[in-house]
Amino acid sequence: MAIGADLKNRIYRESFSKELLKKKTPNADWLAEVRRTAYERFEKLGFPTRELEGWKYINLEPILGASFAASENNGLEFSDTRMIEKYFLSENEQRLVFVNGVYSKNLSSVKNLPPGVILRDLAASLVSHGDLIKRYFGRDASSETNSFSSINTFSFKDGLFLYIPDKVVVDSPINIILLGTGDNDSPSLFYSRILIVTGECSRVRVIVNYAGLPDARYFNNTAAEIHVGEGACLDYFQIERGSKNSYQIATNRFYLGKFSTLETLAFTEGGAITRNEEIIEFGGEKGFASLKGLSLLNDESQVYNHVEANHRVPNCTSRQFYKNVLAGKAKSEFNSLVRVSRGAQKSDSNQLSKTLLLSDTAESHSRPQLKIDTDDVSCVHGATVGQLEKDELFYLRSRGLSKEIARLVLTSGFAEEVIQDLEPAPLKSHLKDWIGEALEIATERKI
Amino acid sequence: MLLDIRNLHASINGKDILKGFNLQVKAGEVHAIMGPNGSGKSTLAKVLAGDSHYEVTKGEVLFQGKNLLDLEPEDRALAGVFMAFQYPVEIPGVNNASFLRMAYNAKRKFQGKEEIDPLDFEELLKERLKVVDMPQDFLKRNVNHGFSGGEKKRNEILQMAVLDPTLAILDETDSGLDIDALREVAKGVNILKRPDNGIILITHYQRLLDYITPDHVHILVDGRIVRSGGKELALELEKKGYDEMGASTNGHRG
Numbered sequence: 001m002a003i004g005a006d007l008k009n010r011i012y013r014e015s016f017s018k019e020l021l022k023k024k025t026p027n028a029d030w031l032a033e034v035r036r037t038a039y040e041r042f043e044k045l046g047f048p049t050r051e052l053e054g055w056k057y058i059n060l061e062p063i064l065g066a067s068f069a070a071s072e073n074n075g076l077e078f079s080d081t082r083m084i085e086k087y088f089l090s091e092n093e094q095r096l097v098f099v100n101g102v103y104s105k106n107l108s109s110v111k112n113l114p115p116g117v118i119l120r121d122l123a124a125s126l127v128s129h130g131d132l133i134k135r136y137f138g139r140d141a142s143s144e145t146n147s148f149s150s151i152n153t154f155s156f157k158d159g160l161f162l163y164i165p166d167k168v169v170v171d172s173p174i175n176i177i178l179l180g181t182g183d184n185d186s187p188s189l190f191y192s193r194i195l196i197v198t199g200e201c202s203r204v205r206v207i208v209n210y211a212g213l214p215d216a217r218y219f220n221n222t223a224a225e226i227h228v229g230e231g232a233c234l235d236y237f238q239i240e241r242g243s244k245n246s247y248q249i250a251t252n253r254f255y256l257g258k259f260s261t262l263e264t265l266a267f268t269e270g271g272a273i274t275r276n277e278e279i280i281e282f283g284g285e286k287g288f289a290s291l292k293g294l295s296l297l298n299d300e301s302q303v304y305n306h307v308e309a310n311h312r313v314p315n316c317t318s319r320q321f322y323k324n325v326l327a328g329k330a331k332s333e334f335n336s337l338v339r340v341s342r343g344a345q346k347s348d349s350n351q352l353s354k355t356l357l358l359s360d361t362a363e364s365h366s367r368p369q370l371k372i373d374t375d376d377v378s379c380v381h382g383a384t385v386g387q388l389e390k391d392e393l394f395y396l397r398s399r400g401l402s403k404e405i406a407r408l409v410l411t412s413g414f415a416e417e418v419i420q421d422l423e424p425a426p427l428k429s430h431l432k433d434w435i436g437e438a439l440e441i442a443t444e445r446k447i
Numbered sequence: 448m449l450l451d452i453r454n455l456h457a458s459i460n461g462k463d464i465l466k467g468f469n470l471q472v473k474a475g476e477v478h479a480i481m482g483p484n485g486s487g488k489s490t491l492a493k494v495l496a497g498d499s500h501y502e503v504t505k506g507e508v509l510f511q512g513k514n515l516l517d518l519e520p521e522d523r524a525l526a527g528v529f530m531a532f533q534y535p536v537e538i539p540g541v542n543n544a545s546f547l548r549m550a551y552n553a554k555r556k557f558q559g560k561e562e563i564d565p566l567d568f569e570e571l572l573k574e575r576l577k578v579v580d581m582p583q584d585f586l587k588r589n590v591n592h593g594f595s596g597g598e599k600k601r602n603e604i605l606q607m608a609v610l611d612p613t614l615a616i617l618d619e620t621d622s623g624l625d626i627d628a629l630r631e632v633a634k635g636v637n638i639l640k641r642p643d644n645g646i647i648l649i650t651h652y653q654r655l656l657d658y659i660t661p662d663h664v665h666i667l668v669d670g671r672i673v674r675s676g677g678k679e680l681a682l683e684l685e686k687k688g689y690d691e692m693g694a695s696t697n698g699h700r701g
Contacts, residue, residue: 390499395536398496399546399606400524400553409549413540413589420540 027130034138038153045147054145057333057365058275058304063247068182068189068219079106084177087209087239089426093175094119100181100218101190102158112172116165119174122193125161133161136197136227140253146277149251152191152223159193162206166199166229173424177209180218180246187217187245194224198232200257205235207427210248210271217245224250230257230284236264237427241434242271244299251277256316258284265422266322267431268295268303269438275304282309282316282344293322294418294431296438297330297362307336311347311377318348323418324355325411326362327442333365334383342373351381356388356414358442407443412436449474449511449645450614456505456670457487457494464490466670468506472614475642479656479681480649482667483689488649489533491667492618496530497523510614524550525557527613531603531620537591543602544572544586547609554610575608578635597628604635615639616647621655633658653685666692 025031047064048055078099084107088095096119097107103121110119118129126133144150160176182188198204212218220242228234242248248271254262266276280289295303309318324332334353351368368381388410396406415435422428450472457465464487472478482488494501495508497520508515515523538546551571552562563571572586579601591599600620607615617636621629636659640646648659656664656678664680665672666689674680674692684692 389536392536392538394496394498394520395532395538396546397520398524398530398532399550399610400521400557401549402521402553403519405549405553406521409541409546410538413538415540417540 025126025130027128028126028134030130030134031126031137034141035154037141038138038144038150041142041144042147042150042154045145045150047147054306054335057331058273058302062272063219063249068187078104078179078181081107083213084179084211087175087177087211089173089175089207089424089430092172094170094172095175095177096121096160097177097179098158098160098192099179100188101156101178101192101220107177114168114170117168117170118161118163120161122159122161122195123157129161129163132163132197133195136225137195139225139255146251148221148249149223149277152193152221152251155221156191156193156223159191160195162196162198162204164198164202164204164232166202168199168202170202170204173205173207173427175207175209177211178220178222180212180216180220180242182216182218184217184245187219189219190221192220192222194222194226196224196226196234196236197229198227198234199229201231202229203233205237205424207237207239210238210240210242210246210250212243212246214243215245216243219247220249222248222250224252225255226252227255228257228260228262231259232257233261234263235423236262238264238266238276239431240266240268240271240274240276242274244270244272244301246271248274250275251279253279253281254289255281255283256287256289259286260284260288262287262289264289264291265419266291266293266295266305267419268293268297269434270297271301271303273302273304275306277306278308280307280309280318282311282313282318285313285315287313287316289317290319291321292418293334294415294435295322295324295326295332296415296435296442297324297326297328297332298438298442299328299330302331304333305335306333307351309336309338309349311338311340311344311349314343314345314347316344316347318350320349320351320353320368321418322353323415324353324364325358325415325439325442326355326364327358329359329361329363331363333367335365335367335369336381337369337371338379338381340370340372340374340377340379344374345376347374347377347379349377349379353383354414355385356411357385358387358411404443408439411439411443415439448472448509449476451509452506453508454506455491455494455503455508457490457501457503459490459501463504464501464670465494468667468671470665470672472645472647474645476662477640477646477648477659479661479664480647480667480672481651481653481664481681481684484651486667487670488651488667489618492530492533492616492647492649495523495528495616496520521553524610525554529607529610529612529615531600531607531615531617533618533620533622535591535594535599535603537589537594539589539592541590542586543588543590546590547572547586547606550606551609572609575605578608578638579605580631580634581605596623597625600624600628600632601635604632608635608639611639612644614645614647616649618649619651620648621650621652629655630658653681656681
């Protein structure tokens with residue numbers, strides 16, 4: 001791993017010094033400074049090693065050792081809508097498609113937005129709205145703890161910018177499709193950068209599809225900064241259905257204003273390695289965040305869900321509910337920290353993770369943790385790992401369902417509990433279909 | 448003969464529970480099996496349904512002339528045996544109506560019939576819901592998940608009404624029910640009673656028999672029937688208690 005890391009280190013450094021330092025973004029000179037900060041931060045952090053708690057179980061060798069080359073200009077000729085149709089939710093959605101990290105105008109469709117809403121690719125937005133972006137961008141660049149996020153900051157070329165003015169409700173869901181197209185001969189490496197700023201009492205629903213062409217080999221390093229305004233509601237759903245050769249590391253920072261509500265979902269099915277880091281920063285009282293996760297993994301797929309909820313102010317509520325269904329040699333990790341700062345009274349948190357093992361070779365780690373520096377809080381956590389309950393199987397079989405169907409019904413029920421109240425309806429029905437398909441394969445394999 | 452149980456011995460974790468149990472049930476009959484705690488009542492129900500926790504060490508069970516013990520639980524159900532659980536299992540994430548439809552269709556398939564049209568099934572469910580007097584939203588909830596004790600028991604009777612079994616075994620369906628719920632459940636059972644099917648009521652108390660009249664009453668003590676008689680036997684038991692009735696046998700753990 002050390003050799004891979006050194007090599008990669010050099011590649012990043014070269015690409016940084018040669019291209020990015022010299023590059024100027026019109027109307028956004030400040031960006032060079034942020035990039036430099038991020039690079040310095042990365043130099044300090046280095047690549048994560050398994051000695052670090054947050055990277056203990058993940059083998060980065062396939063990412064650092066492979067010859068992923070920055071390939072944001074590849075795949076731009078890709079225009080086959082049929083290949084991405086399965087990620088479309090509805091006619092009325094706002095759709096933005098990025099191919100290997102670069103915005104594809106041809107595949108996207110943005111229309112009838114309420115006045116004042118900005119929804120466009122980040123590269124263009126930096127030119128048109130540089131000053132606005134500056135106020136929110138790279139806030140934690142100098143204190144970043146995730147190297148991949150730092151790398152994203154000094155390397156990204158494009159991404160998404162969404163701005164919603166005060167009191168604006170965006171009815172149509174915003175569907176972002178991040179498509180990877182590399183192959184074994186030239187695996188692609190790209191950076192997706194997302195900045196979302198929502199105004200007071202606004203409301204919007206964002207769905208991010210991490211997608212890949214079948215058998216595509218790519219590494220998508222995503223970093224998102226999401227600012228939820230006072231009293232605003234934001235849904236942020238990540239749907240990760242990468243190819244079996246896909247690598248996906250996402251770092252998402254959520255800054256929650258007073259009385260704001262955030263709901264997230266990380267749905268993962270397939271992919272070689274998927275790591276999601278969700279950082280919640282409560283910046284005002286009475287914030288509410290509900291984070292859910294559902295991973296359905298088979299073969300050698302791995303998912304790492306890391307959550308950090310920082311209750312810095314009083315009266316905020318955070319909920320975490322993560323479930324995994326693991327077959328084959330799949331592996332999952334739930335590593336969650338709730339931190340309650342001094343003075344953050346009446347903080348209310350719940351961390352729950354449940355894993356269903358369908359095979360003897362699957363592996364699951366669960367570490368809900370609490371750091372509490374104040375009194376008068378309610379912090380609950382729990383984790384279960386197990387197989388299907390014999391009593392439940394017998395109950396279903398005693399009603400005439402075969403052993404195989406009973407297994408499938410129980411497994412689907414276990415999984416679907418996570419999305420039971422999910423909206424919009426088209427997303428829920430998509431997920432239900434995918435869960436059905438994935439589990440039919442996973443349970444049959446075990447039978 | 449609907450059901451013929453001969454010299455049945457069964458154990459769990461090496462411990463003998465049923466020790467030579469005999470019972471014959473004819474079509475159209477309602478049998479009540481009463482006994483103190485630990486007498487083997489629930490073991491009997493679970494053995495008949497095919498619970499693999501229990502091991503049958505001796506004896507045989509013929510259902511309509513076929514060896515029931517050779518069949519997997521699902522095949523017993525498809526053949527027409529239904530057990531209402533004493534403790535119905537909660538299944539989060541599985542919708543009650545879809546579960547009922549799956550079970551109903553499994554039976555249709557077994558009978559060589561086509562799957563029922565979803566709309567037709569909705570009609571059928573509406574009809575059967577009346578048996579247990581439950582509101583429609585009962586169907587939208589997850590199977591037994593978060594149900595009260597009474598709701599779970601009603602849900603068992605609803606399943607029974609939908610699956611229309613030839614032999615129904617009700618394992619302490621009356622336990623934990625208040626008198627209104629008990630009456631509802633009994634009403635459901637009475638509606639489902641027909642000349643061509645049989646019902647075995649397993650109960651600790653006589654009170655269920657105030658609402659469902661059995662043709663035969665058996666008293667089970669320590670894994671064996673110690674007395675059989677008509678419905679008057681239950682009343683006698685109510686007066687005297689298990690100690691006196693089963694006094695001649697050893698090892699009862701009432």
